[in-house]
Amino acid sequence: MDGTTGITTKPTDTDTAAAARPASRTRSWWGWGWADAHPADAECVAMGALLPGTLARPLPVPRVRDLGIGSPAVQAPPSLAHLVTADPADRAAHAMGKAYRDVVRALRGRPGRTPDLVARPTDDREVADLLDWAGEREVAVVPYGGGSSVTGGVEYRGDAHRAVLSLDLTAMGRVLEVDVAGRAARIQAGTLGPSLEDQLRPHGLTLRHFPQSFEFSTLGGWLATRAGGHYATGRTRIDDFVQSMNVVTPAGTSTSWRLPASGAGPSPDRLFLGSEGALGVITEAWVRLQRRPVHKASASVAFTDFHDALRAVQAVAQSDLAPANCRLLDAGEAGLAGAAQDGSAVLVLGFESADAPVAALLDRALDLARAHGGRHDAVPAAGAAAAAGAGPAVGADAAVSAWRAAFLRMPYLRDGLARMGAVAETFETAATWDRIPGLIEAVRSEVGAAALKATGHPAAVNCRLTHVYPDGAAPYFTVLAAGRPGDEAAVWDELKAVASEVLHRHRATVTHHHAVGRDHRPHYDRQRPDPFALALRAAKGALDPRGILNPGVLVG
Known part of the structure; x- marks a missing residue:
């Protein structure tokens, strides 16, 4: 059905079968993404050479059979057995998310408590039945989607429950209705x-x-x-x-x-x-x-001074131009992404629309950036019509293309660095514009000093702005340093604690879009108002009276 007729459509059996069809590639149980996309040993060694103090050779890729996963503490009743598995590989894959500390724990053979069972319900009734059984048997239930949590949101910590059930929702993967x-x-x-x-x-x-x-x-x-x-x-x-x-x-x-x-x-x-x-x-x-958008245009702007770049981004954010992309990379981040190698900060701008050409919007944003010291070289157009904004897209420059490629590849490279014993992770926040410059400088300085103290090696602490608003922005930090061999997770915990204290002091949120999970919980407790915490605990007690749902997340 096209987009102009009818009210509601429902997928056909063919659509449903296609949605449920498994991919031929294999997900990595211990690291990010696809198992076949991780850097080879030689690439890991080459990356490690850029960080003095890392290991001479990469840690081996971990194997499930080396974890010694035992028999589950509970068995599902016959009525639910068809939904549940105790396969060790499945349990290992559902034991953690994909944060740096999760990856290094897996590499060191210390993933923590693995779930006893993994369930894959197909409808609401089966979800309710699983929750009823879990409540009766004192089984903790950890909801699980794609497993990409980077804040400890899909793992169980502690021993207050006799068993743990990972509730994998991916068997419920259909678009049920479309109101065109x-x-x-x-x-x-x-x-x-x-x-x-x-x-x-x-x-x-x-x-x-x-x-x-x-x-x-x-x-x-x-x-x-x-x-x-x-x-x-x-x-x-x-x-x-x-x-x-x-x-x-x-x-x-x-x-x-x-x-x-x-x-x-x-x-x-x-x-x-x-x-x-x-x-x-x-x-x-x-x-x-x-x-779906058909008109697109993007470009990059270089800045010698990062604070000039901040002011340019604020001007664009307050202009009502509403760019799809307005991502500022500091010099270190731009170097990592291949967007600039001369010490410049780089602003990546992009516009898109389903209705009208956007080249004029990009030109106006570029004018604002130039007014704050930005440098932009003209982008070779993909044909005269595209350059005028009449065609479906305007070609992106090399810096934009480099950033996009690095953005998608970065989680895999992080895992390669983890195999070399390096600390390589990110954290993000948001604050009002008046606090942004001081916040960024404090994080760079204090986390960098903490890394040097913890490891004996200097760290790179880079920053980019991922989201911008008229009243503030969301800085996203990357930390790269040599770790302490065998103690990499503890090093990251130390750095995370320092960073969180800086955020609290500057009244910046403990997370802008990564969620609270278990890793951010202590600092979330300090951020939220006490009356709200009281109401949240009351809601938890009313909706989950036996305390089985994702224990330790948000409330005790």
């Missing part, structure tokens, strides 16, 4: 990003939510963590796309009305957005869609 005229769709929570877009593409629509984890994360995971997408301005947070949600809790199922907007009291959806599986299991949602 209303530009919305009802989508199951376990739908992975690529499958979601593949199922929407025949309708000419897109959710337009592309976090860096897009390939390995799900709609439910985005909702549960209040994820931010790739786009730097405008509607980039998943919150902006939600019409209604369906959430299964031990106390019953919450289904909000599908509405364009409502002023009827506190929003029920807001209770579950960002709840990280601690209050209920998100099983589906109606989300707002957009027509």
Whole structure:
């Protein structure tokens, strides 16, 4: 059906089969992404040579059989047995997320407590049945989407429960309905990003939510963590796309009305957005869609002075031009990405639209950047029509292309550095514009000093702005340093603690889009108002009276 007729369509059996068809590639159980995309040993050694103090040779790729995973502490009842597996490889793959500390724990053979069982329900009834059984047997339930958490959000820590069930939602991976005229769709929570877009593409629509984890994360995971997408301005947070949600809790199922907007009291959806599986299991949602963009233009601007670049980004963010991309890389980050090698900071700008050419918008943004000291060389056009903005796209320059390639490759390179015993990880935050310059300088200085003290080797602490708003921005930091052999996770914990103290002192959020999980929990407790914490604990007690849902996340 085209985008001009009809109201609602439902996928055919062929669509459903395609959505459920497994990929031929194998996911890495211990590291990021696809197992066949990780750097080879020689590349790991070459990267390690750039950081003095790393290992002479890479740590071996870990094997599940070396973990010594024992028999599960519980067995599922016959009525649920077809949904559940105790396969050691499956349990190992669901034991942790994909943070740096998760990777180095796996490399050192210390992944922590593996779940006793992994369940893959296919509908709400099966989710409810699993929760009922888990509550009766004192089994902790950890909801699991794509497993891309970088904050300890999908692992169990502690021993308060007799067993742990990883509740994998990816068998619930279909687009159930598409309202073409209303530009919305009802989508199951376990739908992975690529499958979601593949199922929407025949309708000419897109959710337009592309976090860096897009390939390995799900709609439910985005909702549960209040994820931010790739786009730097405008509607980039998943919150902006939600019409209604369906959430299964031990106390019953919450289904909000599908509405364009409502002023009827506190929003029920807001209770579950960002709840990280601690209050209920998100099983589906109606989300707002957009027509797929056809007009695109992008360019890069170099700055000698990083503070001039900050002022330029603030001007663009307050201009109402609403670029799709407005990502500022400091000199270190630009060097890593191959966007500049002369010590310049680089601003990556991009515009897109489904309706009209965008070249004029890009030109106006470039004017604002130049007014603050930015340098931009003309971009070779992909034909005269494209250069005028009349065609579907304007060609991107080399710096933009280099940044895009590095953006997708970086998690794999991080894992390669981890094999060399290096500390290689990121953390992100957000603050108002008046605090941004001091915050960035304090993080660079104090985390760098802490790394030198912890390892005896200097660290690179780089920064980029991933999202910008009229009133502030979201800095994203990369830390690269040699670790302490065998103690890499502890080094990262030390650096994370220092960074979190800097954020707290500058009244910057403990996370802009990575979620709270277990890693950010102590600092989240300090950030949230006490009355809100009281209400959240009350909600947890009412919805999850036996305390089985993702224990340790958000509330005790």
